[in-house]
Amino acid sequence: MRQLSLRLRSILLAIGLLALFAPFTVIILDDAYTESLTQAKMSELRLMNLGLLSAFELDGDLPYMPEILYEEQLNLPGSGYLGIIVFRDEVIWQSASALEYTFTPPDIDVAVGNELFIDNHNPKFASESPFFVYAFTAEFASSRDFEPVRFYIFNDKVLFEQERDTFLTTTWQWIFTLCFVLLVFIVVGISLVLSPVRKLIDEISLTSSGKKPKLDERYPVEFDSLKRSINDLLHTEAKQRTRYKNSLGDLAHSLKTPLAVASGHKSLPAEVKESLSQIDRIIQRQLKRASAGKTGWQNAIRIEPVLHKLADAMDKVYQDKALTIEFDVDEKAQFKGDETDLMELFGNILDNACKAANTQITVYAQINDNWLTVKFDDDGPGIPDDKKSVLLERGMRLDTYTEGHGIGMALVADLVSIYEGRMKIEDSHLGGASITLSFPYHEVEN
Template identity: 50%
Template sequence: MPNLSLRLRSLLIAILALGIFIPVTVLTLSKAYTSSLLQAKYNELKLMNLAMISVFEFEDGESLMPQMLYDEQLNLPDSGYVGAISVNNQLVWQSASSVYTVFDSLMTTPAIGDEVFVPQYALDDSGSEYFAYAFTAEFDNGDQYIPVSFYVFNDRRDFLHERDAFLRSVWQYLGALGAGLLVVLIIGMNTLLKPVRLLIGEIQQASGGNQTQLTEDYPPEFTPLKQSINQLLAGEAEQRERYKNSLGDLAHSLKTPLAVALGTAALPDSAKEPLQQIDTLIKRQLKRASAGASAWSQGEPVMPVVQQLIAALNKVYRDKNLTLSASGDEGLFFGDKTDLMEILGNLMDNACKAARSEVVVSVRQLSRQTELHIDDDGPGIPAE
């Protein structure tokens, strides 16, 4: 992630973490909840089985069961519960709730005193699956003890609906929790990155020459960085000042000899012009150096220079009846104002010479540079 911002990186990491955490949590809760439901279902069917055992008896060799049981779920056809009793692997009784149930076969009969609990059992060929619980007990039949197996079956559909409803709720709650955590994370990241934004803003202000030191209050972790940047700014300003003073001293050192040379009466005209050019060049270079070539220097507004040149060119080209205008931003030029006036003056003068009636100067300030357009309605340069 070399080109991603810290905020986006943190957001992606949080989304990845939640993408792993939420499904794992749902899976864990699903297993725990399913295990709890299975245990509850086992206890429920066991109690119903014991209730059947408590009312069963033999009389004259015949098995007897009441028509209606205490547990109403074994009496209602649509309850989803079915009870059955077998003796010697032969079905001898089934509950009133099994009126729509056809027993293809009963599950394996457990040994006497043993129980069997099967979470998924196909009771018939309808495709429905049941919870099944079976227990085998011995009953006195007069002259012998006979093993009797008791079965309770429960349709799994209600169980599955309950589990699915629970999982939907878990997904919804965890999804809402995840969304809330992302919102909190975004707010937290904005808060954490606020000092970074302030620092960037101050550096940009210092780069534009609008301030000389970082003055905002930053967290302790940023204090060494702030101090280092302020030392850098102070050192750069001090170096520029020393450079300016040195150039000033140089100017004074050269001024007197040049003045003496230029004031010499016997100086040939052929030598005066080069000396004057040297004098002008030295003054210009000293002025440029004193303004500073550093990236931290104060920018020179462009639009006032343009307006000043327009006023001067209107006088120069008064007889041509030109319309000179300027539009756009104020703009900044990081350099010597004399250089700016010389560059713009030459370009605008050329435009006035080529124009028929109008010259338009447009200034546009971009993030790190100033864009200038000088347009005229002249014939232009012919294509070769």
């Protein structure tokens, strides 16, 4: 399963956090605003109730209230504010704003000198929305004694809820806007933070393709150790490959002269000369195999020019056979490895095909499912089934090859194995042999 990129992970994490931040923020703001609004409402109703208390007079058993009150809301019908006064369990006065209501004494009992605020009450005269209620009880001198008089202020919560809904709507709009702006800043910030990573990846790609010898750009201090490690790896690999090739060259040079001297001795029997010649071929083959191989820091090679170059050479070598070599090659097909190894691979197979072919050879190259596949077909006699299995089995290990099959195909099998490829031998639709080479393919941008 493909892993998500760091950029996408960071953005998804930011979206998740903002998705949690937005509703929690709105809930907290809503609670704070509702609490503040409720406290303000309590103070407002307390002042109204205090206005009733200061305006009320009791003459014996007769109550007195002015027709026009200082609090305008209690004078206007439909204002949503209602005031009543209860004396001896009877409603003795109600505000002008409550003319359309018929009141019974509320079942809210408050001790003398105490107040009570209720923020969600359904009085008997209201059947729909709840009301705020502020109640206060005071004592007044009557014809009998000091008796309690209860003052009530009712306020319809419709306006309160409308105000709260407006606040919530506005808050959600601003929170969404803020979240969007934050997300934009987060995306930009992530891009800025990851820009050194992208820069490092690009430079590693250039180094991997052989266009730069080492990493030399400046990066944040967190990448210093990684940069040093990669450069050390490149330096060590280059030194090892150079040392290895030099050692192999020295070995080849050291063996070449003694073998040449021994082979040129006139008194040697023919079988000894043949054995020395075979030893020379084995040494050359082993040196070829040891020096071949892929490294992670090479250019990707387009295979089409290589195939055409080899075909031109084969036309000259096998000019007397007048062979036709046709190509069906994907122009984008590339081989990531050593060009000499690629020439050895294709050259040996194409050479064998030219030897076996009567008139025609066809070369196919395509990319399928992250594999580079190159197939060589000829119209020669073909390869017997028992030989196919032998070649494939022995192609897995060089040590089991016999020289009778030729150093060329042995080297092909070795190189295919070194480059983690696969080789398949089948019958060609042209009537001869079909040899297919497949290598893991990763597209490289030049």
